[in-house]
């Protein structure tokens with residue numbers, strides 16, 4: 001099967017499009033709010049720099065050298081007597097599990113884009129009611145929105161790498177950046193900005209507990225789209241002349257910058273009117289629209305821009321979550337792209353409905369396990385277990401199974417000797433140790 005190639009800028013935008021998602025604009029700000037700001041941000045930045053970036057280079061390397069789907073690339077590159085490494089390639093299926101809840105949230109965003117056109121909530125109670133009705137009572141609307149999200153994503157992925165994925169990223173990513181930086185410039189003029197800046201960058205160590213550290217590490221993988229073969233699958237279409245370390249650096253940098261900008265924008269608006277930062281997942285859906293109401297009509301405009309940016313970020317990430325399985329079905333089972341997209345979309349659409357119903361008052365009990373809603377179980381399993389596990393496998397594979405000379409030859413022209421050795425040390429020791437610690441901690445086997 002011949003894989004199409006991205007252009008260089010097309011690849012950067014597609015990989016950045018994958019990385020920059022709901023994780024940056026929705027999750028990062030509310031996690032920062034919940035875990036007390038500066039110290040959490042610092043741990044997140046350190047993890048991105050010392051582990052995330054190294055694993056990003058490693059994952060791109062497997063795709064660029066293997067040039068196949070996730071399973072095929074691992075199989076191709078594994079030493080002859082250790083072809084069982086192909087099973088690591090099944091990490092590509094994590095994307096479908098993530099999509100079951102990711103698509104539901106994109107659906108909520110679509111709903112807000114229409115709802116907010118008619119005005120913003122004037123009190124937190126009203127905002128809560130809008131959100132709780134959508135999530136808890138109005139399953140039909142939520143299913144319709146989730147379905148629209150599934151169809152849009154399927155439509156783009158069905159067009160393939162060049163005329164679907166590359167094209168849409170070349171449009172949506174710059175648009176998203178213009179919107180967010182525009183909002184940042186406005187936020188800069190508010191009194192709330194300096195408070196937001198202090199909240200995000202002055203570490204309050206007393207707020208940092210082991211849970212916050214583990215969540216920061218887990219989130220750094222989620223936000224960079226690592227550990228499930230999205231970056232690997234895109235890198236199989238990397239143009240020959242592209243430098244892996246440079247590209248990985250640009251993508252990591254863009255992802256981090258956008259998360260920080262989104263945080264600054266949201267907290268500036270919130271602090272301008274004295275709202276509290278630690279409001280959990282409702283931060284963007286409940287607190288932000290209520291606060292923006294203080295700006296009158298301008299507030300509606302800001303809210304629409306913000307939710308549009310959120311929708312763009314979600315869609316570009318969603319296509320990268322679906323593509324690995326689609327590519328796998330095409331490569332392995334000779335399926336047409338359309339059939340592969342249909343089958344993949346159908347699976348996560350159905351499970352997504354289960355996830356969505358698990359939050360409703362009428363169906364919640366049926367779609368819960370041990371008192372936990374299916375939505376939360378899916379999110380926790382991917383974010384905290386499957387992605388770190390995928391990252392660990394990638395680090396071990398590149399650090400120990402791929403021949404050093406081969407790795408060096410692929411990275412050498414854009415990585416000096418010293419940087420290469422630091423990177424390799426990180427991929428062989430720092431990343432695996434940190435990831436193993438994190439997983440053991442999550443399983444409650446060790447406490448840090």
Ligand code: PFF
Pocket residue numbers: 018019020021022023024095098221222223224225226228229230231317318320321
């Ligand atoms: N990085 C995306 C976000 O921050 O929202 C989510 C994601 C996309 C995770 C693709 C994993 C992935 F492979």
